[in-house]
Amino acid sequence: MKTQHVLIYDGSFKGFLTLIFTVFEEKIEVSAISPEESVQSDMFSSPTFITTDLEKYNRVKLGLKKVLSASADKQLYFAFLSEIKGIEMQLLHYIKEAFRNKNFSSTDFGNPVVLKINQVSKMVSREKHRMEAFVRFQLTKEDIFFATIEPDFNVLPLILKHFESRYADQKWIIYDLKRNFGLFYNLQKTSYINLEFNRDHKEKSDKSSIYKHCEKEFQQLWQEYFSSTNIKSRKNMKLHLQHVPKRYWKYLTEKSSWQN
Amino acid sequence: MSFERIKEKLNILADAAKYDISCSSSGSKRVNKGGLGNSDGVGICHSYTEDGRCVSLLKILLTNYCIFDCAYCVTRKSNDVKRAAFKIEEVVSLTMNFYRRNYIEGLFLSSGIFKSPDYTMERLVQVAKKLRLEENFNGYIHLKSIPGASDELMREAGLYADRLSVNIEIPTISGLKLLAPDKKHEDFIKPMEAVKDAIQIYQSEKKIIRSIPKYAPAGQSTQMIVGATGESDRDVMYSAAYYYKKFKMKRVYYSGYIPVANDSRLPALGSPVPLLRENRLYQTDWLLRFYGFDIRELLNEENQNLDLDIDPKLSWALRNRALFPLDINKADKLLLARVPGIGLKSVYKIIEARKYRKLNWEHLKKIGLAFNRAKYFVICDSGDYEKRDLSSLQIKGMILHNSTSKFREDYGIQLNLFTS
Numbered sequence: 001m002k003t004q005h006v007l008i009y010d011g012s013f014k015g016f017l018t019l020i021f022t023v024f025e026e027k028i029e030v031s032a033i034s035p036e037e038s039v040q041s042d043m044f045s046s047p048t049f050i051t052t053d054l055e056k057y058n059r060v061k062l063g064l065k066k067v068l069s070a071s072a073d074k075q076l077y078f079a080f081l082s083e084i085k086g087i088e089m090q091l092l093h094y095i096k097e098a099f100r101n102k103n104f105s106s107t108d109f110g111n112p113v114v115l116k117i118n119q120v121s122k123m124v125s126r127e128k129h130r131m132e133a134f135v136r137f138q139l140t141k142e143d144i145f146f147a148t149i150e151p152d153f154n155v156l157p158l159i160l161k162h163f164e165s166r167y168a169d170q171k172w173i174i175y176d177l178k179r180n181f182g183l184f185y186n187l188q189k190t191s192y193i194n195l196e197f198n199r200d201h202k203e204k205s206d207k208s209s210i211y212k213h214c215e216k217e218f219q220q221l222w223q224e225y226f227s228s229t230n231i232k233s234r235k236n237m238k239l240h241l242q243h244v245p246k247r248y249w250k251y252l253t254e255k256s257s258w259q260n
Numbered sequence: 261m262s263f264e265r266i267k268e269k270l271n272i273l274a275d276a277a278k279y280d281i282s283c284s285s286s287g288s289k290r291v292n293k294g295g296l297g298n299s300d301g302v303g304i305c306h307s308y309t310e311d312g313r314c315v316s317l318l319k320i321l322l323t324n325y326c327i328f329d330c331a332y333c334v335t336r337k338s339n340d341v342k343r344a345a346f347k348i349e350e351v352v353s354l355t356m357n358f359y360r361r362n363y364i365e366g367l368f369l370s371s372g373i374f375k376s377p378d379y380t381m382e383r384l385v386q387v388a389k390k391l392r393l394e395e396n397f398n399g400y401i402h403l404k405s406i407p408g409a410s411d412e413l414m415r416e417a418g419l420y421a422d423r424l425s426v427n428i429e430i431p432t433i434s435g436l437k438l439l440a441p442d443k444k445h446e447d448f449i450k451p452m453e454a455v456k457d458a459i460q461i462y463q464s465e466k467k468i469i470r471s472i473p474k475y476a477p478a479g480q481s482t483q484m485i486v487g488a489t490g491e492s493d494r495d496v497m498y499s500a501a502y503y504y505k506k507f508k509m510k511r512v513y514y515s516g517y518i519p520v521a522n523d524s525r526l527p528a529l530g531s532p533v534p535l536l537r538e539n540r541l542y543q544t545d546w547l548l549r550f551y552g553f554d555i556r557e558l559l560n561e562e563n564q565n566l567d568l569d570i571d572p573k574l575s576w577a578l579r580n581r582a583l584f585p586l587d588i589n590k591a592d593k594l595l596l597a598r599v600p601g602i603g604l605k606s607v608y609k610i611i612e613a614r615k616y617r618k619l620n621w622e623h624l625k626k627i628g629l630a631f632n633r634a635k636y637f638v639i640c641d642s643g644d645y646e647k648r649d650l651s652s653l654q655i656k657g658m659i660l661h662n663s664t665s666k667f668r669e670d671y672g673i674q675l676n677l678f679t680s
Contacts, residue, residue, distance in 0.1 A: 109613035228274035239312025
């Protein structure tokens with residue numbers, strides 16, 4: 001019996017496709033794949049670390065483009081960004097089938113792996129759409145529209161385009177606090193950034209020193225609007241919560257106040 | 261601008277606008293060329309109010325002063341409410357500042373009718389024009405067509421707005437006479453006609469000259485109040501089907517009447533909003549627009565009102581048992597869409613998946629169809645299917661027994677008949 005390997009990579013998509021290359025090239029039997037940061041120390045077999053290699057990444061990427069439709073290629077990337085535990089093994093399975101099975105189709109929904117990747121990518125796509133809706137910018141004294149988010153999945157790379165084309169005439173930052181990186185648009189282009197937050201200072205104490213004076217007023221106007229546009233005799237909290245789950249509330253201007 | 265004054269106006273004029281239920285921001289296409297905003301065809305709901313309705317647009321009236329006295333309307337002349345009016349720049353500033361913070365997809369501007377229809381319409385157009393030409397705003401704009409406004413103004417409105425709408429409000433002409441004696445049915449129809457014609461002209465010219473500007477790219481919509489004049493579901497939906505066909509409406513909205521007046525012609529203040537009925541009307545609307553149903557199949561002389569306890573597709577299927585069961589692995593796409601418990605997304609997945617293998621219950625459950633309803637109407641590659649010769653009434657009872665609905669208490673009495 002062949003030995004089963006546990007593979008570790010840096011957590012990036014480039015790293016993951018490099019890993020795929022290595023698995024195919026060296027015909028490795030894989031029992032688990034895990035990003036570096038979430039490696040558990042009690043694993044029996046000693047894990048092998050795969051170093052990201054752009055050339056290998058590009059070869060797999062090109063290869064995938066040949067065997068997958070554009071939408072299947074996109075689904076693969078979306079599903080990867082879910083960061084769901086064990087998704088890498090499902091993706092490996094998916095890619096193996098795509099390369100080896102001539103009749104492989106990304107719409108063969110009777111195939112459990114195909115259906116799974118399709119469904120996970122839908123979940124990520126929903127989260128992407130939610131973030132396009134739920135980002136709330138606040139205008140800083142430096143004239144930057146600033147927003148923080150904590151999405152369930154790693155959707156920042158997916159929402160870049162949307163915000164870049166929509167808010168072309170204002171500087172903005174969208175920062176993922178969970179994953180500690182963000183997007184910064186400087187009126188020319190968008191780049192990835194890392195910020196150091198001073199955790200000793202409670203946010204409320206310096207809110208008015210960070211944001212412009214008018215910011216508070218517009219937030220209040222928005223809150224007024226939000227409550228005036230509600231029809232009390234149609235109250236339906238169950239539906240409200242279904243659409244705006246509580247975990248998103250703290251970043252929504254209309255669901256939290258300036259003081260918080 | 262004075263913050264306190266704006267706040268007060270916003271309260272009054274958002275409160276007065278909220279009975280217009282449309283908040284759609286989809287169906288348009290505008291590219292941002294260095295300014296602010298775009299729309300790529302997909303609408304975004306930026307929030308949801310506690311009544312569960314989507315908040316996509318800043319929906320306000322320019323003013324709630326009105327020369328008309330329509331009984332069903334909160335803004336009617338004789339109603340004793342606070343009145344206010346926005347200045348054009350104020351609406352522009354609110355829209356821009358809300359949009360920049362990603363609160364909204366754009367503006368939905370309506371108005372009470374002050375002085376005259378043309379005077380009012382002209383101001384609505386000015387807001388849209390200023391946003392587009394001076395602020396370089398490419399977000400979504402929905403303008404109300406004011407009944408009685410001139411064709412020229414309607415033509416101009418469509419050059420800046422993505423969508424135009426005029427609310428028919430009362431589904432029957434007799435109802436309109438009773439509740440809105442100042443308004444004539446023709447006044448509603450005329451702007452619809454003008455917009456429909458303009459859309460056609462611009463579209464055909466665009467085929468020849470590409471630089472022709474867009475005219476109301478997200479089309480037009482209308483709204484009907486339900487439950488104010490004792491109209492049947494058939495009255496409502498036949499009207500809707502007429503507006504879809506005649507004026508190429510993108511959407512017809514149904515708004516359960518919310519009592520806003522003590523008037524002997526209307527349901528009393530405090531009467532419950534007919535939410536379940538509204539829900540069934542929307543389901544019917546979807547069956548018309550996406551599922552290939554003809555309205556006469558769903559509502560007719562024998563069935564003038566929709567069942568409240570089950571959805572309209574299930575009602576229809578129970579009346580047409582001869583067509584079922586269908587074979588999941590063979591049935592035509594259009595027929596699959598008619599099976600209770602199978603939505604359009606499941607139809608797509610079934611059609612694709614069955615190219616590669618015969619599908620059984622396990623596949624179908626994973627794909628996500630509503631097994632509890634569908635199982636009485638289909639067979640698949642499993643030996644285990646409904647073999648009993650059940651009557652429609654029995655099937656209905658079993659489905660209701662195994663399902664939950666937030667509306668259950670509304671029809672609890674009827675349900676007991678089936679389960680006892």
